[in-house]
């Protein structure tokens with residue numbers, strides 16, 4: 004029987020494995036780390052004495068690949084959200100607090116109501132979204148930068164969160180597929196979703212359990228150091244000194260990050276400029292989260308971008324945080340905490356125990372040059388396919404993109 008080797012057990016690799024296991028294939032997963040999940044993982048933090056995620060991950064109810072994956076691995080109840088398509092925001096410069104509150108159905112009636120749209124914007128401002136249809140390679144800032152509050156309070160925070168790239172260089176058109184699959188379809192597709200307990204509990208543990216029932220051989224701590232080929236097909240994979248020779252019908256799904264793939268196989272084109280995401284997890288013992296205005300708030304005019312509260316942990320995300328990522332953890336905490344304290348009614352409180360996590364290569368940068376480097380699923384080698392959020396999924400580098408790339412890779416293999 005032929006074997007399918009999957010290199011990398013991030014969500015793209017796990018998604019490919021789940022699809023392929025359904026078809027009854029014999030599968031081996033090789034994961035370099037001692038833990039699966041890649042850039043979406045949880046761990047026990049001794050300093051905080053809490054289970055935390057490497058970073059806050061926000062999904063939307065229109066992310067159908069995420070929901071299908073969770074249904075397959077029987078983990079559909081492990082996402083949580085407010086049950087409404089409502090996003091709270093605070094402007095730290097003006098003190099304004101507001102919610103964007105989407106209505107059901109594709110007709111955006113919410114823009115007609117002052118209390119459901121961004122303060123300082125008019126109904127007509129929302130028509131600017133149509134510019135995305137003909138944006139070409141224009142950046143977010145060049146497309147929407149002259150739009151006052153609509154830019155400051157909507158396009159800028161939305162695009163930085165989704166594209167993880169500074170608005171002056173982020174290619175705007177990559178927002179289109181996201182908007183089409185979520186916001187443009189109305190509230191049922193735009194509800195925010197986060198992991199209830201943690202990313203590993205939602206995605207990774209149930210996937211591994213599901214795969215173990217299907218006798219998938221998952222090998223942790225097995226970093227692949229080379230993939231050998233004869234110009235037509237992959238012939239062997241190496242781990243340090245050991246070498247596994249592939250049979251004539253064996254196949255490989257390479258689901259490693261963009262910076263690793265070209266080092267394993269020559270001739271693979273991949274994005275090579277990345278943007279960091281910084282996360283700060285503050286432990287506020289005794290925090291009464293029922294007294295907070297919201298458990299998920301987007302921040303405008305602040306070094307912090309999004310704030311999420313889970314029990315007594317306030318987690319803060321800073322996307323495209325190039326400057327912040329270069330600073331020591333203590334400086335990052337000191338930069339972020341004053342605004343967080345203000346929003347959470349903890350003004351004047353000293354910085355609580357905190358864990359700073361810098362993911363220097365959180366996603367590739369969404370510039371025209373980088374988008375042109377996203378490869379297709381199939382490669383020049385006939386038994387090698389690619390998966391990963393950086394492949395040409397048509398989506399930004401997100402969980403939805405990663406899982407969808409795994410489905411595409413599995414489809415190619417089965418074909």
Ligand SMILES: Cc1cc2nc3c(=O)[nH]c(=O)nc-3n(C[C@H](O)[C@H](O)[C@H](O)COP(=O)(O)OP(=O)(O)OC[C@H]3O[C@@H](n4cnc5c(N)ncnc54)[C@H](O)[C@@H]3O)c2cc1C
Nearest residue numbers: 011013014015035041042058060061227391392401402405
């Ligand atoms: C801090 C942060 C916040 C984010 N926020 C969001 C969000 O809010 N919403 C959202 O949708 N997305 C978000 N993302 C993006 C999301 O996490 C990624 O798109 C997704 O996890 C990528 O999955 P992947 O499988 O493509 O890659 P990875 O998760 O990078 O998986 C690749 C795997 O390959 C393994 N590997 C590498 N080299 C080798 C080797 N030589 N041999 C064997 N194995 C190897 C790695 O250990 C890893 O497990 C965020 C990312 C970060 C870092």
